[in-house]
Amino acid sequence: MVKAVVAGAAGGIGQPLSLLLKLSPLVDELALYDVHQSQVQGVSVDLSHISSPAKITGYDNTGDSLDGAKAAMKDAGIIVIPAGVPRKPGMTRDDLFKINAGIVKGLIEVAAEVAPKAFILVISNPVNSTVPIAAETLKAKGVFDAKKLFGVTTLDVVRSETFVSEITGIKTSDLNIPVVGGHSGETIVPLFSKATPKVDIPDDKYAALVNRIQYGGDEVVKAKEGKGPGGSATLSMALAGFRFAEKVLKAAKGEKGLVEPSYVYLPGVPGGDVVKEANGGLDFFSVPVELGPNGVEKVTNPLTDLTDKESSLLKECLKKLPKNIEDGVDFVKAPAQK
Numbered sequence: 001m002v003k004a005v006v007a008g009a010a011g012g013i014g015q016p017l018s019l020l021l022k023l024s025p026l027v028d029e030l031a032l033y034d035v036h037q038s039q040v041q042g043v044s045v046d047l048s049h050i051s052s053p054a055k056i057t058g059y060d061n062t063g064d065s066l067d068g069a070k071a072a073m074k075d076a077g078i079i080v081i082p083a084g085v086p087r088k089p090g091m092t093r094d095d096l097f098k099i100n101a102g103i104v105k106g107l108i109e110v111a112a113e114v115a116p117k118a119f120i121l122v123i124s125n126p127v128n129s130t131v132p133i134a135a136e137t138l139k140a141k142g143v144f145d146a147k148k149l150f151g152v153t154t155l156d157v158v159r160s161e162t163f164v165s166e167i168t169g170i171k172t173s174d175l176n177i178p179v180v181g182g183h184s185g186e187t188i189v190p191l192f193s194k195a196t197p198k199v200d201i202p203d204d205k206y207a208a209l210v211n212r213i214q215y216g217g218d219e220v221v222k223a224k225e226g227k228g229p230g231g232s233a234t235l236s237m238a239l240a241g242f243r244f245a246e247k248v249l250k251a252a253k254g255e256k257g258l259v260e261p262s263y264v265y266l267p268g269v270p271g272g273d274v275v276k277e278a279n280g281g282l283d284f285f286s287v288p289v290e291l292g293p294n295g296v297e298k299v300t301n302p303l304t305d306l307t308d309k310e311s312s313l314l315k316e317c318l319k320k321l322p323k324n325i326e327d328g329v330d331f332v333k334a335p336a337q338k
């Protein structure tokens, strides 16, 4: 019996992500949680009419109590978190920290209490910092299992597949492109030299391709012009979030060979120490993760034999990512200084 939870289910990502999870045969119960009371109840009733097996329940936060969150997450097997504010034109993901840091911390505290064994997938931005916040919160509660905490960076992989396919003509479904580092701007490092099948990116297209992958989120924010629900990527993100959640659930059921990059806590996962040595000592990094019944089975070090161009990208990533991680860790460990 698999209970999945979407926290932030009434939002731009939450709604289509909930639809995809409702359609999945891997989910027996789908609990939708959001602080937007009328919206989440409406979405729940709407989805409950779909004739797929997953049973839908909807929870909100009437008043100040966290009872809704607790009931939604109770005994969950997987909790996906797209709760929080998205960007508007002119904002960076780091601008979201002020609001989303507290939202993620609060939700993780509830998860720690009522579903300490759940897989937790963090979508809320800035992922580079919200995942460290989640890790430190779980540590403080004494229930941290790094193998079960994932920052969802799949959208960077999905974008890489799409944009590389446009250049090379290789079908997206055949492409496997590791994208490592973090999830914002220059912290996003696509490694085309490690792609399968081999991809040939012409020199004159390389810089623009990398830029489009690193700033694909900005392309969407700009196109949406701050209007409508969400504001940044919602539909492509719902697909990406579902793709990652589905792999986690399939691996939990015993399917082998499932690998996808994800932003994880390296000291707590098999193989993480090698990556940490290669990235200059960072605890959090997105790396190809092999999934198993208990979450991360092992991670592989993607930072070997990089091309000169990739080494330069990594160098830029390593200038920015440490501060993002530190901000997240300090938010939980040293809040008075923030």
Ligand SMILES: NC(=O)c1ccc[n+]([C@@H]2O[C@H](COP(=O)([O-])OP(=O)(O)OC[C@H]3O[C@@H](n4cnc5c(N)ncnc54)[C@H](O)[C@@H]3O)[C@@H](O)[C@H]2O)c1
Pocket: 007, 008, 009, 010, 011, 012, 013, 014, 033, 034, 035, 036, 082, 083, 084, 085, 086, 087, 096, 100, 103, 106, 107, 122, 123, 124, 125, 126, 127, 152, 153, 154, 155, 156, 183, 229, 230, 231, 232, 233, 234, 237
């Ligand atoms: N990881 C990624 O690749 C990626 C991609 C796209 C967007 N995002 C991020 O995902 C987040 C959500 O984006 P969106 O477009 O769905 O935004 P949205 O505003 O449309 O939806 C967010 C939802 O979260 C709810 N919410 C707020 N506080 C909550 C709380 N404490 N508990 C439960 N629900 C709460 C809101 O009521 C709203 O329904 C943003 O932070 C955005 O930057 C991440």
Ligand SMILES: O=C(O)C[C@H](O)C(=O)O
Pocket: 086, 087, 093, 125, 155, 216, 217, 218, 220, 221, 232, 233
């Ligand atoms: O760009 C954003 O703010 C949303 C998301 O992180 C994205 O990559 O689309």
